[in-house]
Amino acid sequence: MKTAIGLFLLVVGLYWKLILPVSVWFDHYDMCQLAIPSFTFLARSIHAGHFPLWDPHVWAGLPVLGSGQPGPLYPLNLLFLALPLHNGAIAVATLNWWFIALHLVAAYGCYLLCRELGLSRIASTLGGVAFSCAGYFGSLPWLDRANGASLAPLVALFAIRIWSGRRRVQSAALLGLFLGLSWLSGHHEAPLIISYAVLLFTVALWAWRAAFPSRAREQAVSARGMLIAIGAALSIAVAISAIQSLPLYEFGHLAKRWVGTPEPIGWQDKVPYYVHQQYSLSWQGLPGFLFPTPTAEAHTTMFVGVAIVTLACLGLAGGWRNRPLRYIALLGAGGLVYSLGANTPLHRLAYAVLPMLDKARTPVRGMFLVGLAMAVLAASGADMLLERRVSLRFAVPVLIGVGALFAALHWTGWLAPMYPGVPTHYFAKGVAALAVLAVLLLWRAGNRIVRGLVLILAVLLEATTVAAFRVAPLTPGHTVCAASMLDHQDMIAQLRSEVGDGRITVDWNALMFNPGDQYGFDQLQSFVAGVPANLLRLPLQTARAQELMGVTLHAGRDGVESVPGPALPRAWVVHETVAARSEAELAAMLQNPATDLRRTAVFLGQAPPVESCSAGEPVTVARPDSDDVILTATLGCRGLVVLSDTMVPGWEARVDGRPAALYEVWGALRSVVVDAGVHRVEMRYRPASVRFGAGLTAAGLLACLALLLWDRRNRSR
Numbered sequence: 001m002k003t004a005i006g007l008f009l010l011v012v013g014l015y016w017k018l019i020l021p022v023s024v025w026f027d028h029y030d031m032c033q034l035a036i037p038s039f040t041f042l043a044r045s046i047h048a049g050h051f052p053l054w055d056p057h058v059w060a061g062l063p064v065l066g067s068g069q070p071g072p073l074y075p076l077n078l079l080f081l082a083l084p085l086h087n088g089a090i091a092v093a094t095l096n097w098w099f100i101a102l103h104l105v106a107a108y109g110c111y112l113l114c115r116e117l118g119l120s121r122i123a124s125t126l127g128g129v130a131f132s133c134a135g136y137f138g139s140l141p142w143l144d145r146a147n148g149a150s151l152a153p154l155v156a157l158f159a160i161r162i163w164s165g166r167r168r169v170q171s172a173a174l175l176g177l178f179l180g181l182s183w184l185s186g187h188h189e190a191p192l193i194i195s196y197a198v199l200l201f202t203v204a205l206w207a208w209r210a211a212f213p214s215r216a217r218e219q220a221v222s223a224r225g226m227l228i229a230i231g232a233a234l235s236i237a238v239a240i241s242a243i244q245s246l247p248l249y250e251f252g253h254l255a256k257r258w259v260g261t262p263e264p265i266g267w268q269d270k271v272p273y274y275v276h277q278q279y280s281l282s283w284q285g286l287p288g289f290l291f292p293t294p295t296a297e298a299h300t301t302m303f304v305g306v307a308i309v310t311l312a313c314l315g316l317a318g319g320w321r322n323r324p325l326r327y328i329a330l331l332g333a334g335g336l337v338y339s340l341g342a343n344t345p346l347h348r349l350a351y352a353v354l355p356m357l358d359k360a361r362t363p364v365r366g367m368f369l370v371g372l373a374m375a376v377l378a379a380s381g382a383d384m385l386l387e388r389r390v391s392l393r394f395a396v397p398v399l400i401g402v403g404a405l406f407a408a409l410h411w412t413g414w415l416a417p418m419y420p421g422v423p424t425h426y427f428a429k430g431v432a433a434l435a436v437l438a439v440l441l442l443w444r445a446g447n448r449i450v451r452g453l454v455l456i457l458a459v460l461l462e463a464t465t466v467a468a469f470r471v472a473p474l475t476p477g478h479t480v481c482a483a484s485m486l487d488h489q490d491m492i493a494q495l496r497s498e499v500g501d502g503r504i505t506v507d508w509n510a511l512m513f514n515p516g517d518q519y520g521f522d523q524l525q526s527f528v529a530g531v532p533a534n535l536l537r538l539p540l541q542t543a544r545a546q547e548l549m550g551v552t553l554h555a556g557r558d559g560v561e562s563v564p565g566p567a568l569p570r571a572w573v574v575h576e577t578v579a580a581r582s583e584a585e586l587a588a589m590l591q592n593p594a595t596d597l598r599r600t601a602v603f604l605g606q607a608p609p610v611e612s613c614s615a616g617e618p619v620t621v622a623r624p625d626s627d628d629v630i631l632t633a634t635l636g637c638r639g640l641v642v643l644s645d646t647m648v649p650g651w652e653a654r655v656d657g658r659p660a661a662l663y664e665v666w667g668a669l670r671s672v673v674v675d676a677g678v679h680r681v682e683m684r685y686r687p688a689s690v691r692f693g694a695g696l697t698a699a700g701l702l703a704c705l706a707l708l709l710w711d712r713r714n715r716s717r
Contacts, residue, residue: 003121007107010129011100014460017471018096024482025099025470028141028299029512032481033527035070035143037517040089042072043081044520045626052626053650054685057516058526060503060535060549060668061646065244065690066251069529071144071186073244076101089518092474092486099470102146107132109153110372114379116157117324122452123386126311126459127379133463135304135374136295136367141470147182148190149368154178156331156372158233159198160324163205165222168229169714173707176236180700183241188248189360190368193338195237196354197331197369202230232707239700246693254648255530259361266533271358273342273351279362280341284415289374290406290430292422292465293415296364301418301469303426304371305462307433307455308378310402314390315380325380332373338366378459385437386452388444395441403434418469426465433458481512492519494560495553501570501621502552510557524551532646537583537667544590548597548666549644568597571631573617573639573674576600577607586667601640601665608663608673613637631681635674641681642671650687655679 017023026036038055042064045052051072055062064072071077080098085091107128114124131137131153140146158175162168179198182191209223238245256264260275279296288295288302289309295302319325341347341363350357384390409415410427417423436458440451476483488511495504495515503522506515516523525540538545543565552567553560580586580602589595589602601607613636621643622630633641640663647664653672654660656679665671672681 003111003125004108006125007111007128008104010456010460011103011107011132014133014463014467015100015471018100021092021096022474023471024092024096024474024479026095027472027479027482029481030142032485032513034514036090036095036485037514038070039081041517043085043090044088046081047085050625053687053690054627055517056623056626056645057521058514058523058528059531059646060644062528063247063251063648063650063687065247067529068188068244068248069144069186071147071184074147074184074186075181076105076147102143102150103132106137106150106153109151110375113153113157114376116160117322117376119379119383122449123379123383126382126456127375129456130304130308130378130459131372131375133460134308134466135371136300136302137371138463138466139300139469141299144186145190145365148185148187151178151182152194152368152372155182155194155198156328160327162226162229163327164324165225168225169707169711172229172233173236173704175233177240177704179233179237180240183237184244189362189365192356192360193366193369197334198230199234201331202226236700236704239696239703242696243690243693246689247687250649250689251530254532256533256536257530264536271361273348275361276351276363277342279364280343281339281364283343287405287409287415291409291415292418292426294418295367297362301466302367303466304374305433305459306402306406306430307437307458307462308374310399310437311378311381312374313381313398313402314384314395315377317394318384318389319380328373328376332370335366335369335373339364339370382452382455385440386448390441392441399437399441406430422465429461429465433462484512485518491555491560495521495555498560499553502550502567504553504555505551507556511555515555524549532648532668534664534668535646537586538590539587542591548590568644570621571619571641571643572598573619573633573635573641574599574601575610575612575637575639577610577640578602579607580604583667590666601642601671603663603665604667608640610639610673611637627685629683633674633681634678635676637676639674640665640671641674642669643683644669650685652684652686654682
């Protein structure tokens with residue numbers, strides 16, 4: 001408990017500005033345009049007593065779990081989504097404490113890992129704050145990426161237990177649990193990197209032990225037990241993640257996403273290697289541990305400071321004989337090689353051979369493993385320093401060498417700074433940290449706890465440089481997009497009063513966030529992880545396509561403007577169906593002014609038969625929740641009721657309580673054939689992938705619990 005309180009105070013002390021809601025950490029386009037609006041939609045639905053599976057507010061509708069981002073089922077996210085809202089949105093204070101809580105999870109996980117390696121409480125505390133608040137992880141601006149990476153210390157902890165042959169049943173259960181939870185984080189890169197790190201390291205360790213056997217029979221049993229335990233853990237992880245991964249896999253095959261290529265790509269398309277090259281860490285960037293320079297993705301930094309680098313060097317040299325510590329160092333080395341990406345042949349080989357790795361298009365994100373290894377090694381070095389086990393003959397040259405490189409990077413201007421003004425600030429803090437290290441090396445008297453706290457404060461002092469990248473005053477002059485989310489209230493009020501059942505379009509240069517999910521409007525296009533491929537058959541930027549999709553208003557620099565030209569209602573009835581032979585022919589029919597969109601429906605392939613009549617046939621639309629749509633239609637004869645929402649697997653229809661077939665009209669939209677008369681048409685989103693995935697997740701959790709109980713029972717005998 002004391003340790004948890006201490007870590008809490010240290011992390012909160014570093015991010016003290018976030019306690020006051022006049023500063024924010026989420027001033028990043030991905031957070032403003034995608035994550036926070038999506039979370040706000042989820043929070044509103046949860047507070048209404050409904051967990052949404054479908055988001056109707058963007059791109060004519062998207063699967064919530066199938067989209068993955070921003071992690072609707074991750075436990076920490078669910079906890080904060082359940083907190084009270086402010087004017088129908090997530091409060092700034094909630095978002096700030098969310099960020100702090102995430103970093104506490106990372107800090108405590110790394111603390112436990114350090115304790116598992118036999119390090120003292122004070123040194124383990126240093127390791128926890130070093131991983132959580134400095135370097136790559138400390139500078140991450142994305143909740144989903146950080147959620148997945150925050151569990152890396154716990155995954156490493158239980159993997160090391162298995163590799164070391166200790167409590168393998170319990171460790172397999174907990175490794176599977178935390179690895180499975182990482183896949184619920186909302187983004188695939190960190191969990192994919194962690195999973196491959198565990199799998200490949202296990203295979204390498206098994207091969208090493210097979211090639212250099214020691215006490216052959218015992219070693220064979222140990223290796224066999226290790227493989228079984230890792231296999232069980234990976235199986236549990238796959239099962240626990242299924243409620244997220246199965247819908248994601250299903251929608252991935254139906255969607256296209258933007259990955260840095262001129263055009264969006266589908267699931268079957270490999271991310272071109274030039275995209276990986278763009279986001280690979282350069283060899284020149286390696287000194288970024290000592291100089292606050294941006295990484296290849298520009299939004300993060302590797303900077304950890306002289307204190308962590310020096311302590312990590314001491315810990316690596318002094319703790320190499322500690323086998324578990326060596327495992328961590330090797331994992332960090334693997335993360336560094338992976339981060340270098342296209343600058344080494346190994347990444348290109350992995351890209352060609354390992355399934356799914358091409359979809360992790362940003363190799364530099366492997367730096368969270370490097371940061372974890374450096375934090376643990378720094379904790380080991382801190383223990384050596386505090387216990388006076390450091391040889392001055394070795395330590396002084398290390399300190400001088402790190403200090404000289406640090407000064408050279410500052411004075412030569414070899415690396416570009418993260419932002420103007422950083423060099424002066426970071427250099428003064430670095431000099432102070434060097435002074436603290438020198439004093440602790442040369443003056444070995446004094447209370448061990450006091451010396452340890454001084455060392456932790458030196459680490460935190462340099463970590464304030466990293467915190468400065470994320471924390472900004474919530475004012476238009478100091479934030480890029482965060483202030484925009486709270487501004488434009490007059491425009492939002494006007495949209496709310498005028499939009500009705502229509503859709504809106506947005507000028508991203510005027511509103512640097514997604515008002516659709518943030519405020520509950522139906523927005524045609526927005527910033528998302530992936531878009532249904534069938535919807536991209538329609539040229540949505542054209543007036544005719546926007547007429548079909550019912551766009552009535554545009555929000556831009558000049559305020560809210562009505563869209564010129566007619567707009568179809570959200571649902572309508574047609575009595576003429578036409579078959580198009582190709583997507584090009586369908587698009588041509590859409591753009592042809594002679595095609596009456598109000599009366600004609602175009603199908604790819606065979607069109608269902610309808611009857612012709614000319615009576616006006618109104619359709620009313622009700623949406624009791626995000627996953628259900630109720631249409632009430634009055635038809636003079638058999639016709640097609642069209643709803644301008646996206647058609648994807650998982651939608652089912654009923655007409656007057658009886659199951660009915662859904663047809664994909666205009667290559668993307670949902671429709672139902674209805675006979676003459678007054679009818680109630682219900683459309684419900686109930687994807688089988690979610691039901692099956694939920695069952696597998698429950699089975700995985702039960703398997704984890706069963707293994708833990710079995711292990712406990714056997715140990716109590």
